[in-house]
Amino acid sequence: MITQRQQRGFMLAIISGEIMMKSGGEIYRVEEIITRICRACNIKYVEVFATPTGIFASIGSGGEEGDIKTYMKSIKSRSTNLTKISEINNLSRKFVNGDIDVEDAIKEAKAIDAKKAYPLPIISIGAALTASIFCGLFGGQIIDCVIAAALGTLTYLFSVLLSKYGISYFINYFVCVAVASFVALVSEAFKITTGHDFVIIGILMLFVPGAALTNALRDFLTGDMLSGVSRLTEAVAIAVSLAAGAGIILTLWNSIGGVFS
Structure with a gap:
């Protein structure tokens, strides 16, 4: 009983x-x-x-x-x-x-x-720091880091806005990275930044599924194969959406030779 x-x-x-x-x-x-x-x-x-x-x-x-x-x-x-x-x-x-x-x-x-997560302003500061630091680590200049910080904050806030409407993370991340990539290209065209690639990398690092990939590997190691496959698939789907968002914009930009070139 x-x-x-x-x-x-x-x-x-x-x-x-x-x-x-x-x-x-x-x-x-x-x-x-x-x-x-x-x-x-x-x-x-x-x-x-x-x-x-x-x-x-x-x-x-x-x-x-x-x-x-x-x-x-x-x-x-x-x-x-x-x-x-x-x-x-x-x-x-x-x-x-x-x-x-x-x-x-x-x-x-x-x-x-x-309990709610950290306040949105605190998370936004974290997004700005993440984007700017990774931009600098990959070779960006000070102005690139500043633009990456501002763009990282706006991109993260845009992602939060899309998630409130129930938009799936695949489309959410795709749109956010695509918009950020376009802004980075325009900034380079106006000679505001020294290179769009550093800024885009900084933005991408905000959405890289590191936790999902790590948990997938740990699930595999502990014998939870179903969960491991599920989380690995999720991580791959996120990676594909990030790559597609940046890749499509870069391809379209190059195909027209850049708006301001």
Whole structure:
């Protein structure tokens, strides 16, 4: 017989796993946190299967005649939020160690899930720094870095705007990089920058799927082949959209010989 506390502990485990998945955690960590919380509630039978788009978990009281409950949770969106991953990990440890009861843990988990990311101005500053630093690393001059910083900020804000309308990341990144590439070419034509390539590289680095690729490789190494293929496909799709956005604009620009040449 599954007790009321065990059912609430199961819900805590699902909420924790969902937060971990939506924040960019690896599959094995999602399955581990759910299993660890359920074991802390003395649940004898625990089976978890997680993918980037869903979590499937079953618990039971043990034995062939025991109660079994199954829960499926669809994951609609994913991002990278290391703060939430750290906080939900700490919460699970507190619960496993008996430092917090299940109801308070559920409330705290929901509070963690409701936390917003860094304010948009802070993220915009980060986008500007990223674009300008990579522009300089690849050989851009000071003026190139300044233009890359300004263009990186505007490009990121444009990406946020498109995402609010539910536009897929493939089209979102394609449009953002295409627009940024065109502006970089125009800036070079007006002799504002010394080279469009440095600026474009700085903008591209804002959207390179480094986290998705890293998690895909880690999933492969831990034996989660389905998740690894899924995340690798996602990373490749993003890379293709970035390359297409910049490549098409550069090709069209070269085909007409540059507007101001």
